[in-house]
Amino acid sequence: MMINSSTPIPENNNNNNNGGVFSNFLKLRWRSSKDPKLHLRKTLPNTVDEIERDWVRHSALKMAFEGDFKAPIKRLLQAGGSEVLDIGCGAGFWTTDMSIKFPISYFIGIDADKNVLPSNVSQKNVIYQRVDLLDLPLPYEDATFDYIFIRSMIDVLPDKVWEDILTDLVRILKKGAYIECIEAYDNLFDAGPAMNTLTQLLNLSLQECPLPSSPTTATPLTGHSRSVNPWPNRIANIHQLMGMQIYHQHTPVGIYGGVIGTLLLEYWERTVRIYRKEWVSNKWIVEDELNKIVDRLKDEVNEYNTHMSWYSVVAQKKGYTGPIIQFDDVDDYDGIHTTIC
Numbered sequence: 001m002m003i004n005s006s007t008p009i010p011e012n013n014n015n016n017n018n019g020g021v022f023s024n025f026l027k028l029r030w031r032s033s034k035d036p037k038l039h040l041r042k043t044l045p046n047t048v049d050e051i052e053r054d055w056v057r058h059s060a061l062k063m064a065f066e067g068d069f070k071a072p073i074k075r076l077l078q079a080g081g082s083e084v085l086d087i088g089c090g091a092g093f094w095t096t097d098m099s100i101k102f103p104i105s106y107f108i109g110i111d112a113d114k115n116v117l118p119s120n121v122s123q124k125n126v127i128y129q130r131v132d133l134l135d136l137p138l139p140y141e142d143a144t145f146d147y148i149f150i151r152s153m154i155d156v157l158p159d160k161v162w163e164d165i166l167t168d169l170v171r172i173l174k175k176g177a178y179i180e181c182i183e184a185y186d187n188l189f190d191a192g193p194a195m196n197t198l199t200q201l202l203n204l205s206l207q208e209c210p211l212p213s214s215p216t217t218a219t220p221l222t223g224h225s226r227s228v229n230p231w232p233n234r235i236a237n238i239h240q241l242m243g244m245q246i247y248h249q250h251t252p253v254g255i256y257g258g259v260i261g262t263l264l265l266e267y268w269e270r271t272v273r274i275y276r277k278e279w280v281s282n283k284w285i286v287e288d289e290l291n292k293i294v295d296r297l298k299d300e301v302n303e304y305n306t307h308m309s310w311y312s313v314v315a316q317k318k319g320y321t322g323p324i325i326q327f328d329d330v331d332d333y334d335g336i337h338t339t340i341c
Helices: 013-018 048-064 074-079 093-101 159-172 193-206 231-236 255-281 287-304
Strands: 083-087 106-111 126-130 145-151 173-184 241-252 307-317 326-330 336-340
Touching: 048 093, 048 241, 048 255, 083 093, 093 106, 093 126, 145 159, 159 173, 159 231, 173 231, 193 255, 193 287, 231 241, 231 307, 241 255, 255 287
Parallel strands: 083 106, 083 145, 106 126, 145 173
Antiparallel strands: 173 307, 241 307, 326 336
């Protein structure tokens, strides 16, 4: 997702049929970040490959995690009236799925790049807004949301800004509400030489200050890794949150892994398409060698049984003192299953 400082728009024009449902969410004050000290890495435009890569990842993770989320909020969303914020929503795949699945709860998807936001929205319980996470405080009142969802965002912004962003996200959570962060581990498991080269190239691209390159030779790839503080460490340090739970999921990469593996192989193939020009122009790798790596990748991941690992971190905001909400469901055999929220 792109971070830019253009004037934000409160909501997508195609969402006007939502009436005043979300009017209490919005403030009139919008700001843009012009802090020169952040040294943001120049981001790539949201190309078709990047948008489709997000769809591939969304589809794979939905199957791998057996659903769109791990937070214990399903019954609350079904009951209706819950307010959900999707951080870095991109083209809105997760937000749209959730708005269809829970039609009487309300969803906002935000992204810094207004051009990637959905332009045709048929669901009346979802809107999309251009919001830059660097423009704090975010344009929502205290205690607005019942659930905040963040996926694959930790590399999008410099590591040092996340503490302030998370503090503001906790501010706009209701007491007793949940925040969930889903991310991939940096390293792949059982990766062969071709995949290891691609991950090193990707790490170079994701650094906040990319290394200078020689004008005539490719930059050696060894010894370069990102220093990113993972979500569990960050969540654990926020005293307003409690009950942190971490869920782990391993996903195959390659056709040996069925549908999920095939999708994640496509995810990596599209990653190469997205970053190819940057890698070659920076002389981190010569194009002929990159082509050979891509040609080897499909067979290699099947030979090595390569897989990725993901984690989901869920935590609840402290301070809720209201009534306990209990749902009793009766199954086909008249058994009663109780859910307490």
